[in-house]
Amino acid sequence: MHPAPSVIVFTVLSGAGFGLLAFLALGAVEVYGPAAFLLWGVGYGLTVAGLFVSAFHLGNPSRALRAFTQWRTSWLSREAWASAGALLLLAPVALAAVMGGRLPGHFGLVGAVACLIAVVSTAMIYAQLKTVPRWNHWTTPALFLAFAATSGAILSGQARIAALLCLALGGVLILAFRLGDGRFAAAGQTLTTATGLGQDGRVRQFAPAHTGPNYLTREMIHVVGRRHAMRLRVVAVIFASLLPFLGLLVLPPVLPVMAAVFAVHLLGAFVARWLFFAEAEHVVGLYYGQRQGGPGVRWV
Amino acid sequence: MTALPPPSAKKLGLVIDLDTCVGCQACVTACKGWNDQGYGAPLSDQDAYGSEPCGTFLNRVHGYEVSPEAGPAEIVNFPRSCLHCEDAPCVTVCPTGASYKRAEDGIVLVNEDACIGCGLCAWACPYGARELDPSAGVMKKCTLCVDRIYNENLPEVDRVPACVRTCPTGARHFGDLGDPGSAVSRLVAERGGYDLMPGMGTKPVNKYLPPRKKGAAPEAPLSPLIDTPATGFAGWLDRLLEKI
Numbered sequence: 244m245h246p247a248p249s250v251i252v253f254t255v256l257s258g259a260g261f262g263l264l265a266f267l268a269l270g271a272v273e274v275y276g277p278a279a280f281l282l283w284g285v286g287y288g289l290t291v292a293g294l295f296v297s298a299f300h301l302g303n304p305s306r307a308l309r310a311f312t313q314w315r316t317s318w319l320s321r322e323a324w325a326s327a328g329a330l331l332l333l334a335p336v337a338l339a340a341v342m343g344g345r346l347p348g349h350f351g352l353v354g355a356v357a358c359l360i361a362v363v364s365t366a367m368i369y370a371q372l373k374t375v376p377r378w379n380h381w382t383t384p385a386l387f388l389a390f391a392a393t394s395g396a397i398l399s400g401q402a403r404i405a406a407l408l409c410l411a412l413g414g415v416l417i418l419a420f421r422l423g424d425g426r427f428a429a430a431g432q433t434l435t436t437a438t439g440l441g442q443d444g445r446v447r448q449f450a451p452a453h454t455g456p457n458y459l460t461r462e463m464i465h466v467v468g469r470r471h472a473m474r475l476r477v478v479a480v481i482f483a484s485l486l487p488f489l490g491l492l493v494l495p496p497v498l499p500v501m502a503a504v505f506a507v508h509l510l511g512a513f514v515a516r517w518l519f520f521a522e523a524e525h526v527v528g529l530y531y532g533q534r535q536g537g538p539g540v541r542w543v
Numbered sequence: 544m545t546a547l548p549p550p551s552a553k554k555l556g557l558v559i560d561l562d563t564c565v566g567c568q569a570c571v572t573a574c575k576g577w578n579d580q581g582y583g584a585p586l587s588d589q590d591a592y593g594s595e596p597c598g599t600f601l602n603r604v605h606g607y608e609v610s611p612e613a614g615p616a617e618i619v620n621f622p623r624s625c626l627h628c629e630d631a632p633c634v635t636v637c638p639t640g641a642s643y644k645r646a647e648d649g650i651v652l653v654n655e656d657a658c659i660g661c662g663l664c665a666w667a668c669p670y671g672a673r674e675l676d677p678s679a680g681v682m683k684k685c686t687l688c689v690d691r692i693y694n695e696n697l698p699e700v701d702r703v704p705a706c707v708r709t710c711p712t713g714a715r716h717f718g719d720l721g722d723p724g725s726a727v728s729r730l731v732a733e734r735g736g737y738d739l740m741p742g743m744g745t746k747p748v749n750k751y752l753p754p755r756k757k758g759a760a761p762e763a764p765l766s767p768l769i770d771t772p773a774t775g776f777a778g779w780l781d782r783l784l785e786k787i
Contacts, residue, residue: 300661301659302676302680302682303658303680304659306639309657310639310659310661312638313640317636317638317663319661320638320639323638372632373632373669373743373744374666374667374668374669436742437739437740439737439753440561440607440609440619440621441607445611449607449618450606452604453600453603455595455596456595457597458599459671462675525666526740526743527668527671530670530671
């Protein structure tokens with residue numbers, strides 16, 4: 244799948260934002276006044292910036308409000324509701340903290356649940372797709388949740404919890420890479436099932452339907468970067484999980500350290516999210532000669 | 544609403560005969576021609592006369608080579624377009640309700656005025672039936688020529704999808720696959736019509752007819768001549784050359 248920068252930035256930033264908002268909503272840190280303004284501001288800033296960037300991958304962003312209508316069937320619509328809901332529900336909690344006060348715990352709890360639903364909804368947009376076997380697995384929501392929780396814990400200064408979450412994130416990342424590699428074959432789709440031809444599997448692409456690129460080849464039959472996939476996986480695990488873990492373990496949990504740890508973690512998160520898209524293969528590629536060792540056209 | 548309607552009794556769709564398709568691309572051209580005018584945003588082209596032409600199409604014809612255990616390989620031309628699935632995954636993922644399946648005849652359509660161009664429906668389709676038009680920013684897909692098949696301003700013979708009307712070999716058939724007695728349903732039953740990627744659980748309405756079994760390939764007509772012993776002058780020359 245095409246690793247569109249707008250979608251990568253959106254999912255990473257809003258995930259981190261929702262993670263931080265959830266930690267703040269649950270009262271993980273006691274901050275009031277200007278400190279609360281800064282911390283809640285970072286949470287809202289990341290989330291809103293991510294949601295804003297997400298509009299860039301729409302063909303008609305001016306109609307984006309219509310995405311709120313189909314929450315009964317569409318995960319994308321549920322994501323819109325949960326995101327807007329979390330931001331609205333947490334506004335009084337944030338405001339109270341900035342004013343130096345505090346609302347009863349229920350307010351924050353409801354908001355934190357909305358943050359959780361928002362992150363899971365984002366993940367389910369990908370996990371629901373049978374057409375992309377690598378994503379169509381429980382590791383996808385686990386991965387998105389692990390990233391949101393880790394980012395949120397680091398940003399809210401929860402050094403111990405963050406260190407544990409870093410380890411968990413590393414585990415989920417490695418598991419998602421390993422299990423993901425076998426998913427396409429396990430889904431059982433081949434050029435034979437796609438075309439009904441060559442029951443013994445002796446079918447190959449002879450002539451592509453078109454010699455230039457089209458929407459499908461650009462969006463779903465993206466093969467760029469798979470050559471470096473292994474190296475990038477190691478980079479993702481080291482930066483998103485291992486280095487932040489070590490940093491949290493040995494360095495004192497002061498602001499500059501936490502900021503540096505988050506920067507390193509964020510870099511790893513971007514690499515991991517880029518791989519999440521770049522490594523995912525869509526079954527429509529079968530029609531274009533992908534995954535059969537034949538002379539498939541390489542679209543870059 | 545992007546919830547799927549209960550299965551309709553009428554299931555309009557296409558039956559594509561892979562035995563007769565010659566891969567002339569006339570259906571591709573006719574589809575593009577018809578959908579450049581009338582229904583919805585026109586199918587645009589980018590850099591049409593430049594070095595990297597690219598465009599939006601609702602129908603594409605691939606070519607595959609099938610090699611049997613014995614005998615020569617066979618080329619099969621394979622048109623690919625929307626299959627108007629009964630369990631259309633492209634409909635339920637839509638966040639705006641723009642993507643829908645008609646309750647009355649099962650045609651899957653896009654309400655382009657409500658489409659935000661997020662592309663999720665195209666991701667959900669296993670068959671690559673949907674292409675986002677970069678000019679209009681909305682999702683385009685086969686409409687089964689909904690503006691032809693019910694159009695009483697057209698002569699009756701033209702009230703079929705443009706691809707079906709134009710196919711010079713009669714490889715494309717249009718009809719009601721929900722009616723077991725219809726011509727298309729009988730054709731599917733007789734020829735063993737099948738679904739594409741049945742494992743995806745989409746229950747396509749469109750069916751494909753397999754290429755008919757060909758007999759053993761006849762001996763090449765010139766092959767007996769290869770071993771004809773040369774006689775006369777040619778024979779003498781042949782023997783002479785052997786000795787040198």
